[in-house]
Structures are given as structure tokens and as C-alpha cells.
Amino acid sequence: MRIIVLYLALVLANASHxxxxxxxxxxxxxxxxxxxxFTQTVSDKSGRITQQASGKMMFARxxxxxxxxxxxxxxxxxxxxVKLWLYDADLDQVSVKSLGDVVAGTPAALLAGDNAIEKYFSLNNAGESGGxxxxxxxxxxxxxxxxxxRMGFRGDVLVQMELYDYFGQRTTLKLSRFSRNPLIPLSRFKFTPPQGADIIGD
Structure with a gap:
């Protein structure tokens, strides 16, 4: 009986952790x-905050x-x-390129890619910290x-991402008001450059 209870306890522990x-x-x-x-904070290798920004993100796989x-x-x-657009309002400039493998190895691949995550990333559990x-x-x-x-989850909700580049910079993305499986019009993933904007690329 104790063995069964112990087994159940281990199963439940694994499920809950x-x-x-x-x-x-x-x-x-x-x-x-x-x-x-989202809020985005960029820190240099000494920990000094160099950039802060905020906005809204969405994806559809x-x-x-x-x-x-x-x-x-x-x-x-x-x-x-199929294509990736980047619009900078201050510069009134649009960069366009074919998506291809340009997002492989980026946060976009983790969030909005297909299910073959391990084709592009080596994944390792990094324990529990900060809840x-x-x-x-x-x-x-x-x-x-x-x-x-690094990706931090609370239950099945993604709460935070930490991106480390080769120059020692860390970009921290904190997500809030997360909505799972909302209906998002496909038009939200289309981009029409503003009239008069400089267009670079494809």
C-alpha cells in the first residue's frame, strides 16, 4: 500500500512541477x-538599462x-x-524581406513557429525562479x-523572455494581459506601407 501511495505521490509531483x-x-x-x-528592457553587459519600450504583440501559428x-x-x-515587414515611423522607412529562415533561432520562431521547435533550438530545463x-x-x-x-512560464502562460546576444546585452520581455486563442483577423498580419515611405528590400 505504501508503495502505491508513494508512486501516486511521485506522479502527482511530476505533474504539478x-x-x-x-x-x-x-x-x-x-x-x-x-x-x-509587452514591456521591453535592454541592459548592457554591466547591467545598465540602455533602452525601454512597450507595446502589443500577437501571433497565429x-x-x-x-x-x-x-x-x-x-x-x-x-x-x-511569407514576408516580413519592419516599419520605423520616425524614419518613415519600411524594410521588407522574405521570411524564409530569417526567424530561425529568434523569439519569433519560439512563439509563432511550427511544432518543430527542437529543429532550431536545443532546449534545457532551467529550474524554478521567481515563481x-x-x-x-x-x-x-x-x-x-x-x-x-530564456522563457519563464507560470502554469501554461508565458510570462517572461530573456534574450542574450553575443555582445553581452540582455533584452527582457515581460508579457501581461495574455489572451490564449483569440480570434485575430488575418488582415492584422498584412502590412501596407504608408504612402511616401521609403521601401527597402523585396
Whole structure:
């Protein structure tokens, strides 16, 4: 009887303390679309904050995403799954490129990619800290901006991402008002350059 009780206790413990990798896989399966507010903070290798921004993000798997930066500057990053647009309102400039593998090894691949996450990342559980279950995702393609990405989950909700680049900078993304599987019009993942804007790329 004690063996059965012990076994059940271990099963329940494992279920209630799923690691970061399990949280990510459940997130990918369970959230086909999502939207959230975000704050972004960039720190240099000494820990000094060099940039702060905020806005709203959304995605629809596979490959569609949108990041609207609203403060302190206006910038839009949009993908329809085929092309990627980046609009800088201050410069009145739009950069366009084919999506292809450009997002492989980036946060967009983790959030809005297909289910083949481990094709692009090596995943490792990183334990619990600050009430979140963490994982480390290291891009398999070294020709990327980021050396390592950390993701923190509270239950099955993604709460925070930490992006480490090769220059020692850390970008922290904190998500709030997270909505799972909202109905998002496909038009939100299309971008029409403003009239008169400079267009660079495809």
C-alpha cells in the first residue's frame, strides 16, 4: 500500500512541477493564436538599462506575428508567414524581406513557429525562479542575433523572455494581459506601407 501511495505521490509531483520544456511544448500545442501587452528592457553587459519600450504583440501559428511598439517610439514588425515587414515611423522607412529562415533561432520562431521547435533550438530545463518555470533555448544555427533565449512560464502562460546576444546585452520581455486563442483577423498580419515611405528590400 505504501508503495502505491508513494508512486501516486511521485506522479502527482511530476505533474504539478512540469519543467520549462514541458511548459513550452504545452504552450505550443495549446495556443494557436495569442495576444498580449509587452514591456521591453535592454541592459548592457554591466547591467545598465540602455533602452525601454512597450507595446502589443500577437501571433497565429505558423509564421504569422505582429509586434506594435507604441512607446517611446512607433515601430511595427509584421509577418504574414511569407514576408516580413519592419516599419520605423520616425524614419518613415519600411524594410521588407522574405521570411524564409530569417526567424530561425529568434523569439519569433519560439512563439509563432511550427511544432518543430527542437529543429532550431536545443532546449534545457532551467529550474524554478521567481515563481516561474524556466527553460533555456540555444539556437542550433549560430548565425543568429541571440546566443541564448530564456522563457519563464507560470502554469501554461508565458510570462517572461530573456534574450542574450553575443555582445553581452540582455533584452527582457515581460508579457501581461495574455489572451490564449483569440480570434485575430488575418488582415492584422498584412502590412501596407504608408504612402511616401521609403521601401527597402523585396
Amino acid at each position: 512540469a519543467g520549462g520544456i514541458e511548459r513550452l511544448k504545452a504552450f505550443v500545442v495549446g495556443a494557436k493564436t495569442a495576444e498580449a501587452d 505558423p509564421g504569422k506575428f505582429r509586434w506594435d511598439y507604441v512607446a517611446p517610439y512607433e515601430q511595427v514588425i509584421v509577418s504574414d508567414g 516561474l518555470e524556466w527553460l533555456d533555448a540555444t539556437p542550433k544555427n549560430r548565425d543568429t542575433t541571440f546566443e541564448r533565449i
